[in-house]
Amino acid sequence: MRISRRSVLASTSAAIAGATLPRFAFAQGAAIKLGTICDTSGPMQPFGTQKLQCVQLAVEEINAAGGLLGRNVEIVSYDAQSTDQLYAQFAQQLALRDRVAVVHAALQSSSREVIRPILRRANALYFYNTRYEGGVCDRNTFCTGTTPGQLLANLLPFMIKKFGKKIYVLAADYNFGQLSEKWTRKIAKENGAEVIASEFFPLDVSQFGPTIGKIQAAKPNFIVNTFVGPAHAAFYGQWAGTGMKKEIPIASQTFGEGGEHLRMPPELSEGIYVCYSYFEELDRAPNKAFLERFRKKFGTNYGYLSDLGTSEYMGVRFWAEAVKKAKSLEREPVIKALEAGIALDGPGGSMATDAKTHHFVFDMHLAEMKDRKFSILQSFSQVQPTNPEGVCDLIKNPNTNQQFEPKL
Amino acid sequence: MDFATIFLIQVAYAIASLALISVGLAIIYGMMRVINFAHGEFLMLGGYAVILPVQAGVNLWIAMLVIAPLVVGLFGVVVERLIIRPLYGRVIDTVLATWGLSLLMIGVASAVLGYYQEGSKPPLGSIAIGAYRESVYTFFVIGITGAILLALYLGLKRTRFGLLARGTMQNPAMAAGLGVDTGKMYAATFGLGAALSGLAGAILAPISGVVPVIGATYIAKAFITVISGGATVLAGTASAATLLGAVNQVVTFVATPVVGEVALLAAAIILLRLLPAGITGRLFRGGI
Numbered sequence: 001m002r003i004s005r006r007s008v009l010a011s012t013s014a015a016i017a018g019a020t021l022p023r024f025a026f027a028q029g030a031a032i033k034l035g036t037i038c039d040t041s042g043p044m045q046p047f048g049t050q051k052l053q054c055v056q057l058a059v060e061e062i063n064a065a066g067g068l069l070g071r072n073v074e075i076v077s078y079d080a081q082s083t084d085q086l087y088a089q090f091a092q093q094l095a096l097r098d099r100v101a102v103v104h105a106a107l108q109s110s111s112r113e114v115i116r117p118i119l120r121r122a123n124a125l126y127f128y129n130t131r132y133e134g135g136v137c138d139r140n141t142f143c144t145g146t147t148p149g150q151l152l153a154n155l156l157p158f159m160i161k162k163f164g165k166k167i168y169v170l171a172a173d174y175n176f177g178q179l180s181e182k183w184t185r186k187i188a189k190e191n192g193a194e195v196i197a198s199e200f201f202p203l204d205v206s207q208f209g210p211t212i213g214k215i216q217a218a219k220p221n222f223i224v225n226t227f228v229g230p231a232h233a234a235f236y237g238q239w240a241g242t243g244m245k246k247e248i249p250i251a252s253q254t255f256g257e258g259g260e261h262l263r264m265p266p267e268l269s270e271g272i273y274v275c276y277s278y279f280e281e282l283d284r285a286p287n288k289a290f291l292e293r294f295r296k297k298f299g300t301n302y303g304y305l306s307d308l309g310t311s312e313y314m315g316v317r318f319w320a321e322a323v324k325k326a327k328s329l330e331r332e333p334v335i336k337a338l339e340a341g342i343a344l345d346g347p348g349g350s351m352a353t354d355a356k357t358h359h360f361v362f363d364m365h366l367a368e369m370k371d372r373k374f375s376i377l378q379s380f381s382q383v384q385p386t387n388p389e390g391v392c393d394l395i396k397n398p399n400t401n402q403q404f405e406p407k408l
Numbered sequence: 409m410d411f412a413t414i415f416l417i418q419v420a421y422a423i424a425s426l427a428l429i430s431v432g433l434a435i436i437y438g439m440m441r442v443i444n445f446a447h448g449e450f451l452m453l454g455g456y457a458v459i460l461p462v463q464a465g466v467n468l469w470i471a472m473l474v475i476a477p478l479v480v481g482l483f484g485v486v487v488e489r490l491i492i493r494p495l496y497g498r499v500i501d502t503v504l505a506t507w508g509l510s511l512l513m514i515g516v517a518s519a520v521l522g523y524y525q526e527g528s529k530p531p532l533g534s535i536a537i538g539a540y541r542e543s544v545y546t547f548f549v550i551g552i553t554g555a556i557l558l559a560l561y562l563g564l565k566r567t568r569f570g571l572l573a574r575g576t577m578q579n580p581a582m583a584a585g586l587g588v589d590t591g592k593m594y595a596a597t598f599g600l601g602a603a604l605s606g607l608a609g610a611i612l613a614p615i616s617g618v619v620p621v622i623g624a625t626y627i628a629k630a631f632i633t634v635i636s637g638g639a640t641v642l643a644g645t646a647s648a649a650t651l652l653g654a655v656n657q658v659v660t661f662v663a664t665p666v667v668g669e670v671a672l673l674a675a676a677i678i679l680l681r682l683l684p685a686g687i688t689g690r691l692f693r694g695g696i
Contacts, residue, residue: 045523204624209422214538217411231617238615242542263524333471
């Protein structure tokens with residue numbers, strides 16, 4: 001075969017052009033890469049596993065419906081083993097080596113704060129799909145979990161009206177628990193109630209004897225907890241073991257999210273109040289269809305699916321919808337499409353983007369634990385995300401990059 | 409007044425649980441001078457050795473007081489034979505080997521059992537103390553810790569096994585010269601320490617639950633207690649647990665659990681600065 005100068009020139013210039021093509025312009029037909037980091041081992045395993053499963057389900061459904069822009073979506077997934085260091089490492093890998101189109105990642109707020117700056121710097125679009133303490137204001141980040149303005153702002157007034165005005169707060173000792181406690185104080189005050197004491201626990205604390213003594217001395221009307229992980233779950237047994245269960249009711253920001261209510265005797269969980277964007281028990285046709293698809297794929301032995309999972313599912317669907325609207329995988333058009341407003345009906349209710357905060361509007365449901373089941377007491381339609389005094393406005397100030405805290 | 413009672417019960421409970429998690433280590437490290445970094449995982453194994461049989465329908469008390477110490481004790485004998493025995497006298501190598509064992513046990517437990525922890529309520533119900541309520545199981549933990557320490561004291565002081573074990577640990581060559589099978593004594597003593605660790609893990613399991621990484625919350629406190637106690641195994645562990653447990657719990661009541669832990673560590677540092685050989689380096693000398 002004779003190699004002419006012309007053919008060499010032509011092929012090398014094609015190769016150079018290939019090397020310098022924009023990041024997401026893959027060859028026609030190559031799969032679109034979607035990155036996830038979930039804790040599928042370590043203490044956060046019960047939460048991380050359902051998050052990964054929901055991403056898998058959402059991607060499978062997108063591909064079954066013909067994919068995006070004529071291409072299939074492929075998941076690049078890492079297990080961070082419940083450690084923040086690995087989150088940092090895998091976020092770098094997803095953004096720089098795997099060059100994924102979008103990252104859906106993180107359970108704990110501490111993990112989110114590790115990877116958010118990394119992904120922002122790398123211009124890798126980020127979805128944080130977990131209920132959290134609210135206030136993140138970053139153009140590169142979309143938060144499909146609920147915030148205190150949706151959760152506590154509906155849960156606390158109900159509790160205050162039903163039980164009284166003295167609140168005792170128990171919370172995990174990191175940004176999620178600390179900021180949630182501040183929101184609790186602010187929302188309590190707005191409703192004429194008061195937080196009489198707050199205690200914070202590192203994630204490995206599993207002995208609550210002194211705390212239970214102090215709660216009895218303080219005599220609150222109810223307890224608000226933000227417990228995280230398996231060690232904290234020991235509180236419910238010790239609380240019931242002391243016989244205080246019937247005296248002082250509990251409202252929780254986290255109870256049941258890992259299916260822990262199915263693994264403890266009903267007497268420990270009976271009468272705990274929560275307010276989430278999703279429950280398996282919701283009597284809605286889209287939820288029943290969703291659960292059927294989930295169970296068909298993963299079997300029935302998965303425990304309990306909470307909004308940790310459905311937020312992940314909806315996060316992927318919102319991103320896919322934005323890609324379709326933008327007809328592009330590029331970060332900028334996708335962000336613009338999300339900001340232009342997208343609404344989708346999900347298993348828990350209808351959800352819509354809030355352009356200013358990059359958060360979402362939710363239908364919320366208030367429930368009480370009855371015989372290991374969440375019994376829905378009340379639903380709140382289209383609740384806006386936390387954004388006190390409109391401090392976060394990413395349309396007007398796209399360069400904002402901070403987490404706003406409640407003013408007390 | 410009622411609050412003071414609750415406060416005192418909780419302080420006693422903190423002391424008891426500290427002594428409980430340390431007593432197995434006191435035998436293995438205090439007597440045998442083997443630095444067992446897998447001590448926390450022995451406690452974890454004890455926890456699972458009560459929770460898994462109970463799920464399978466075994467009576468809680470049989471699982472806790474018989475099965476758990478037996479399982480972990482036998483496991484200890486195997487570990488001594490396979491890992492510890494070739495390394496007697498080689499402190500650093502023992503640390504590495506037992507640390508490796510600890511990581512292996514956490515890994516196996518994570519892979520096999522995972523973190524889907526079963527919630528449970530401590531048995532025995534609760535009683536009212538004035539306007540307050542306290543779990544009866546708290547009293548059980550305090551009582552059984554006292555019983556374990558007493559039994560261990562009598563066992564080491566009054567029985568032939570205790571005498572031989574103490575003799576072997578003090579001077580193995582002399583003991584061997586007098587016809588003691590020192591290899592068997594080492595194995596039995598290590599097994600006893602492991603069994604006590606398993607029992608401790610089992611007793612605490614209904615309160616704290618068990619997860620594969622739970623050992624990490626125990627091991628530092630156990631080592632600090634045994635080292636602060638000094639050379640005399642039982643008196644040292646009991647006195648150090650009393651001091652550190654009381655400091656920890658009082659500060660936890662006044663402030664928070666985090667500050668309580670800090671206070672425990674600070675107390676241990678000050679103690680070892682003043683008494684470098686531990687409490688029994690100065691007091692209660694010549695005891696057990």
